[in-house]
Amino acid sequence: MTNSGSRWLRWEPHIHAPGTVLNDQFKGADSLEQYLTKIEAASPTIRALGVTDYYLLDTYQEIREAKYRDGRLKDVDLIFPNVELRLAFGTVKGNWVNCHLLVNPEEVDHVEATQRFLSQLTFDAFGDRFNCTPDGLTRLGTKVDGGLSGRAALARGATQFKVSFEQLVEAYRAVEWAGKNILIAVAGSEHDGTSGMRGEAEGAQRQEVEKFADIIFSSSSSQREYWLGRKTSESDIRTRYGGLKPCLHGSDAHDNSKVGAPDGNRYSWVKGGAHFDTLKQAAIDPSGRAYVGVAPPTRATPSQVISRVTIKNTEWAKTPEIHLNPGLVAIIGARGSGKTALADAIAAGCDAASQHLSAASFLVRAGDLLSDSSVEIEWGSGDSSERALLDYEYDPELDGRSARALYLSQKFVEELCSADGVTDALLAEIERVIFDAHPEKDGTFRFDQLLELRAERFRLARQREAAAIVSLSDQIGLEREKRRRIASLKQQIKQKELTVKGLEGDRDKLIVKGSEARAERLTEIANAVEAVRSKVRYFVNQETSIQSLQDEVSAFRQNKAPEALRVTKGSYVAARLDDNDWQAFLLEYNGDVDAALKSKLLTAQKSAATWRGTKPASHPDPNQSYVGTDVDPKSCSLAVLEAESARLQSLINIDTETAKKFGDLVRRIAEENSQIENLKTSLTDAEGAAERMRTLSGERKDAYLRVFGSIISEETVLRDLYKPLVDRLQAAEGTLRKLSFSATRKADVKDWAALGEKLFDLRRGGDFKGKGSIEKWANAHIKHAWENGDVSAIDKAIQRFTDEWQDELMSVANVADADASAYRGWLMRFAKWLFSTDHIQIEYGIDYEGTDITKLSPGTRGIVLLLLYLALDEKDHRPLIIDQPEENLDPKSIFDELVGLFVAAKEKRQVIMVTHNANLVINTDADQIIVARSGHHSPGELPPITYRSGGLEDADMRKDVCDILEGGEAAFRERARRLRVRLDR
Numbered sequence: 005m006t007n008s009g010s011r012w013l014r015w016e017p018h019i020h021a022p023g024t025v026l027n028d029q030f031k032g033a034d035s036l037e038q039y040l041t042k043i044e045a046a047s048p049t050i051r052a053l054g055v056t057d058y059y060l061l062d063t064y065q066e067i068r069e070a071k072y073r074d075g076r077l078k079d080v081d082l083i084f085p086n087v088e089l090r091l092a093f094g095t096v097k098g099n100w101v102n103c104h105l106l107v108n109p110e111e112v113d114h115v116e117a118t119q120r121f122l123s124q125l126t127f128d129a130f131g132d133r134f135n136c137t138p139d140g141l142t143r144l145g146t147k148v149d150g151g152l153s154g155r156a157a158l159a160r161g162a163t164q165f166k167v168s169f170e171q172l173v174e175a176y177r178a179v180e181w182a183g184k185n186i187l188i189a190v191a192g193s194e195h196d197g198t199s200g201m202r203g204e205a206e207g208a209q210r211q212e213v214e215k216f217a218d219i220i221f222s223s224s225s226s227q228r229e230y231w232l233g234r235k236t237s238e239s240d241i242r243t244r245y246g247g248l249k250p251c252l253h254g255s256d257a258h259d260n261s262k263v264g265a266p267d268g269n270r271y272s273w274v275k276g277g278a279h280f281d282t283l284k285q286a287a288i289d290p291s292g293r294a295y296v297g298v299a300p301p302t303r304a305t306p307s308q309v310i311s312r313v314t315i316k317n318t319e320w321a322k323t324p325e326i327h328l329n330p331g332l333v334a335i336i337g338a339r340g341s342g343k344t345a346l347a348d349a350i351a352a353g354c355d356a357a358s359q360h361l362s363a364a365s366f367l368v369r370a371g372d373l374l375s376d377s378s379v380e381i382e383w384g385s386g387d388s389s390e391r392a393l394l395d396y397e398y399d400p401e402l403d404g405r406s407a408r409a410l411y412l413s414q415k416f417v418e419e420l421c422s423a424d425g426v427t428d429a430l431l432a433e434i435e436r437v438i439f440d441a442h443p444e445k446d447g448t449f450r451f452d453q454l455l456e457l458r459a460e461r462f463r464l465a466r467q468r469e470a471a472a473i474v475s476l477s478d479q480i481g482l483e484r485e486k487r488r489r490i491a492s493l494k495q496q497i498k499q500k501e502l503t504v505k506g507l508e509g510d511r512d513k514l515i516v517k518g519s520e521a522r523a524e525r526l527t528e529i530a531n532a533v534e535a536v537r538s539k540v541r542y543f544v545n546q547e548t549s550i551q552s553l554q555d556e557v558s559a560f561r562q563n564k565a566p567e568a569l570r571v572t573k574g575s576y577v578a579a580r581l582d583d584n585d586w587q588a589f590l591l592e593y594n595g596d597v598d599a600a601l602k603s604k605l606l607t608a609q610k611s612a613a614t615w616r617g618t619k620p621a622s623h624p625d626p627n628q629s630y631v632g633t634d635v636d637p638k639s640c641s642l643a644v645l646e647a648e649s650a651r652l653q654s655l656i657n658i659d660t661e662t663a664k665k666f667g668d669l670v671r672r673i674a675e676e677n678s679q680i681e682n683l684k685t686s687l688t689d690a691e692g693a694a695e696r697m698r699t700l701s702g703e704r705k706d707a708y709l710r711v712f713g714s715i716i717s718e719e720t721v722l723r724d725l726y727k728p729l730v731d732r733l734q735a736a737e738g739t740l741r742k743l744s745f746s747a748t749r750k751a752d753v754k755d756w757a758a759l760g761e762k763l764f765d766l767r768r769g770g771d772f773k774g775k776g777s778i779e780k781w782a783n784a785h786i787k788h789a790w791e792n793g794d795v796s797a798i799d800k801a802i803q804r805f806t807d808e809w810q811d812e813l814m815s816v817a818n819v820a821d822a823d824a825s826a827y828r829g830w831l832m833r834f835a836k837w838l839f840s841t842d843h844i845q846i847e848y849g850i851d852y853e854g855t856d857i858t859k860l861s862p863g864t865r866g867i868v869l870l871l872l873y874l875a876l877d878e879k880d881h882r883p884l885i886i887d888q889p890e891e892n893l894d895p896k897s898i899f900d901e902l903v904g905l906f907v908a909a910k911e912k913r914q915v916i917m918v919t920h921n922a923n924l925v926i927n928t929d930a931d932q933i934i935v936a937r938s939g940h941h942s943p944g945e946l947p948p949i950t951y952r953s954g955g956l957e958d959a960d961m962r963k964d965v966c967d968i969l970e971g972g973e974a975a976f977r978e979r980a981r982r983l984r985v986r987l988d989r
Contacts (some may be wrong), residue, residue: 008327009932010276010293010955015283016043016264017054017189017272018086018221018254021063024056025162029259031897032517036066038260040076046264048271048299049079051278052088054106054254058162059122059136059819061085061115068109081278084109085118086189089125089136091165093209095200100166102196104221108185108280113685121182127165134165143164163699169209174214187283190214192222192251199227202481214243218287223253223270223296231290250286250294273300275931276957285957289929292907304330304914306384306801308881313350314380316390320345320946326953330384331931332910335918336968342936342949343918345370347413347887350916353381353391354409356885365413367393373946381408409883412873438745438872440880443728447578457578458721468847469707470841476704483700485828486693493687500680504673511669519656526652532637533645536615538678540642543612550605557597565591601846626651639721704839705802711841712798715749722747722848743871747848751790753782756843765818779810802839810838866891867901874905883914890921903927922969926976929956935964940944 022030022039030039043050055064064085071083072074085107090100107118125136127144128936134144138158145152145161152160176182190213191197201210214220220231231249232240241248252274255266266272275293276282286293295301309330315321326346335343345366351357352367361368373392382388436453448454511523569590573581611949620630620643631637631649653667726745733743757779764778789801819830850857852868860868870889889902906928909915919925925933934953941947954961 007277007932007952007954009329009333009930009953010282010285010331010957012273012275012295013278013282013330014046014048014052015052015054015252015272015274015278016046016050016254017052017219017252017283018056018104019054019257019263020056023063024258025058025060025062025159027258031259035260039263040067040070041743042263043077043080043262050079050264051847052082052084052274052282053077053080054084056086056088056104056254056256058088058090059141059165059907060138060162061087061118062734065115074985082109082280084280084396085115087118087122089167089172090165091169091172091190091213093169093201093213095196095691096202097195097200099160099196099200101198101201102191102220102221103167103172103213103217104170104189104191106187106189106219106283108484110280111185114185117181117185121175121186124179125167125171129166134161135169156456158974169213169216176216178598185280187218187287188216189219189221189252190217192220192224192227197221211244213334214249216251219283220249220251221253222251223266223268224251225296227251228296244753247287248290250290251296252286252294253296269298269300270296271743272296275300279957281959282957284582285929287953291928303911304384305881306330307387307752308408308883309384309914310350310354310381310883310916311384312354312382313346314382315349316378316380317948318377320941320949322948323951324952326934328914328916329932330914332932333914333916333932334925334928334930335916335934335936336920336925336965337936338968340947341938342366342947342951344413344624344887345516345949346934346936346951347411347885347918349379349393350381350883351409351411351413351885352393352395353379353389354407354411354883354885355391356407356409356411357413361413371406371948372750374630407882407887408973410873410880411885411887412889414889416766438726438729442725455722455725458725459718462717466711466718466841469711469714472707472713473839475705476707476834477701477839480697480700480704481828481832483693483697484831485824486690487697488824490687490690493683497680497683497687500676500683504676504680507669507673507676511666514662514666514669514737522652522656526649526656526670527632527673528639529645529649529652530670531677532640533649534674534678535638536640536642536645540612540615543608543615546608547612550608554598554605557593557601560591562885615641617643619643620647623651626655692859704835705799708802708839708841709795709799712844713795715841715844715846716794718846719749720746722846724849742853743868744851744854745848747846748852749791750845750847751787752843752845753787753790756837756840757782759840760837763815763818763830763837764813794915806838870902871905874902874909881913883916885907885916887918888920889917892921920969922965922976925965925969926956931955933961933965935961935968 022028022035024030030036032038040128043053055067057063064083067077068083070081075081085105087107089103089105091103093101095101095850105118105121107114111117119137123134126140127136129136129144130147132147134140134147141161142154142158143161144164145157145159145446148160148164149157176186176188192199194200198210198214201213220227221229226235228251229235231241231251233239233248238248252272253266254272255262256263257263257265272293274282274286275295276285282293310328310652311330312325312327312951314325316324318324329479337343340851344364348357348366357365357367357873363369371394377393378390379393380388381391382738439445441449442454445454446457448457454858508527511527529970566580569586572589573586618641623630630644630651631640637648640648649667649670653670656666726747730745733741733745757776760778762776786801786805791798793801814831814834817827817830817834819826821827850868852860852864857868866889870886873884873886903923906915906917906924910928910931917924917930924930932953932955934951936949936951938947938949956962956965962976966976
């Protein structure tokens, strides 16, 4: 079983005992028994006792004998002298400023040494000089009152003896033993402390007294905040007073009713073992090692603290059971001493080993020798669990969320932050930390899920609008093709009209003289035949289309609508709708389409039949017409018109051959006239193309801008996603402020321009001649709007482009406009390229001191990643196990960046760290140090490994730190320099 390092223990640093030279209110012959019994029964248990008396050590010696000679005070591990002095400074309450000498009792001759030191303090009165010894005090009391002797004279002398502050400082600095073994405490109250100093003593002298002091005796939370630099700043307190000061408080008991019972249960708590070096460490690190209150500070959540690890079924673990501190645990040792073995074992017991193990990990290298080994983890809440050491298969679906600790194994940070560039694994790890730190996860489990949840509607909107742009570009291309055909259509109409005129001349030549009127009527009937045939075709086409539409309706109901519902349900599972709710989303036609189609089909069929008509009965008189002179031929059926055409033709011609030619000419004239009408219809449509193009272009531009509206909305989502973290970073101090997060639009102009260049003949003249000209122009004129502008700015930029350069670009097309089909395809590709937005992406970045993480060195990336783990991973209270976080980091970075982070991290979670770096042990004031050592071993076996632990307050442990860790002594000196404390502490 190992020492678990620095723990919060209750200290009673200021307590008098029966026989105290002044104000002794301990009454009765059994007052000492009552005193000892009350200390033994104190709750919380008193582990260190500062027995106090004025100028003397008599009562201290008596209490010490009661423990070591008589076996009392078994739970009190440390008893030390607290010699109370009166400084020659008065207070507003009419008292004198109290100063206390807290003496290290671990030196064998500490009593004699303290008495020798006290003897150097003198008080001048009555034309004489009195030293601070029992004899001197007694002699002074006799001088004051000649009727006193013995104990009474001693007490009277003690009331009169005042210590010169200057003399105390001079003696303290002159006696080497004092500097090493005495801590100076001064009272901080107005009653008998420095706060009560007034007049000449209030200014510089008060500051000198407080600067000389190591400890302030005060239970005031306001004073504690002040002396820790929280009311001004740490640097201010260090500059003015030489360092931060711990505040301690005792019961100051002068009777048994007050023994171990300070006012308001304001107990003193000191973190470390119950020995004097712990008090020295509290003077070095007041905020981390001293506290006044009913209970010590609560930091890591007990259920999230590993209290004990037991390695089972192994020969190599010679210290199988190790108790762990809830704060910062530093595992140190020489290379190959077993440091990583312990870290791996702890991680395996927490189901945290799998994800981050590297080839250098102990479990991987020694796997063949660990088949029967297991590890048991006991938590601060009392529950425990046991795992096989090799039971660490990684389940990527769980993504480490089931682990009870976070393990950054050896080389893990190095591999993530390798010189080869930022890997997907690094970005994924950064996203995980950001996600875990986010206050609102909306039921998601990963960063990408949360981002998808927030941004999905805008991404879908972007896809819809992008598809609309493609469709509109196709339609504009068709309209542009129509516009290009205007001249051709006019020419065709003119040509057709000339053709009809010639055919009419040919027809007239075949007409028998006297049959001119009949020929004219025949032409009218022939034109009517073509018109009615087009009506028949119209209704037949309508009938076929309606039948196809009926098939489409049936297929939609049977296939498309159910499939669309399935896709929608799959996309919006999080909507949590039940089957009845989803049924309402089944797509259906608005109205009775079956009845409408059936009615329309019947009408089309009837209309087609009506216009076809039936062949009329033959007239016995060939001069009798089938179509009356008062009837519009175009209103007659096709059968009637064909009968009338045959009758007229038979009357006009004599011979069969002539009649056939005449009939052919009549039909050709009718067909040409029909084509002329169709061409005129197409011409009208083509002449309207320009207006339709303007409308479609406006719709396309609106769709293009709506795409950017969606992109900007997604950008806003990302900003909102980061806002809680950004707010925290802006409000933070120190290292955390160096981190920033950004969500920005990025336009890949190079890629966009490269795609465009494939459409043009860049050899031709103009502003876009030569490769790279498009990219250069876009960078100068449109990139800023794409990346930073709002919808209005993007509208102006793209409008400028189309107004100024579209025609020029079209003029250098790499497809000849004479090839109508090829040019039409080119125009569509051009429009799709011009209005594409695929090159616009939303990127979110992490910057460190204004530099994108992708541009940092591997070492600095490692700092950023550790910064995220230690500073932003606030929601993760699990133990953090790190194996050699200093890998690839320079010493200055370790000190400047990591020390403060580890100090802050250990305040809220347990941190277990394997390290070779002295700064990460000493300047973080590690709560527990575990020293790993390995012995000799035979080939094919693991070496025997032992673990010994303690805190920095242990002199032996400090020696190990200096011996094992490179720069250990330098780190201690740096700590002393930084905190402005004496190194011998």
